[in-house]
Amino acid sequence: MRLWKELEAGGKIALFDASDADVILRSSDDVSFKVYRKDLEAYSDGFVGPPSSIDEVEVVQLTETSRVLELLLQFMRRQRQPSFKDVDFNVLDGLAEAAEKYEVFSATEPCKIWMSAAASSHPVEVLSYAMKHDYTELANQCAVHTIGLDVDSTLKRLPPNAQLPWLRYCYKWHNVVPDLLRYKNPIQCRRKSPPDGPPCALWSEFYARVAEKFARGGLKVLQPGEIGSVFRIAEETTGIEDCPKCVLRTRFKMAGSRRAVGPAAKIHQIHHFVVA
């Protein structure tokens, strides 16, 4: 039997320093975690192979950092789950990946929730994670934040199974926008004018505000859930409610815009189409 001293290269974490442990997990930054085989077998898959017949402590070199392992292993024994509140995103990303890799199911769902909270601040990383592990709702949630990002650098950061769906997703969106912004006007609303008089100016002003909002807000405001608020704000600021004909047109225009963006809004549908 090898001596503990010999096995304990690098540092160690006080939480995982049991003297009767039968496995040492060694992190990529050379920190040792003394753990019990029974915990690894009960809570995960893939950390260790079948037990050896020789009565010897098993040493397993892992690719995860000590910070990731320190958190992950806390999901693998009887204790309160650790808080992610002050965890750096890179650690969370590594933890979420490790939880999937070793099938630590007690950690996968909490990781998913925290990754979801980072969807707008780290959209490419969260999209990669979501597409890799087939979390469709999360993929749709963060995909919108990736529209308009630099194509080359984003592709480099996405896993292979997400690259083509992402390109097609962006392409669809970029086709939708010119359609929405095409100005079919001036609409000859003459409700307040004599039949041969100048057209009502409200529609033109309203439409200019909608177009400006779409252009300034980028594709993010073109989500089906956001379109209504763009139209509502434009209505309120132009006083278009004074002209019932124009109000009716805004309703048609809004419905048409929602129909146009609906099919382009889901990256997971594109993803599954490609996979199928």
Ligand SMILES: [Zn+2]
């Ligand atoms: Zn009008």
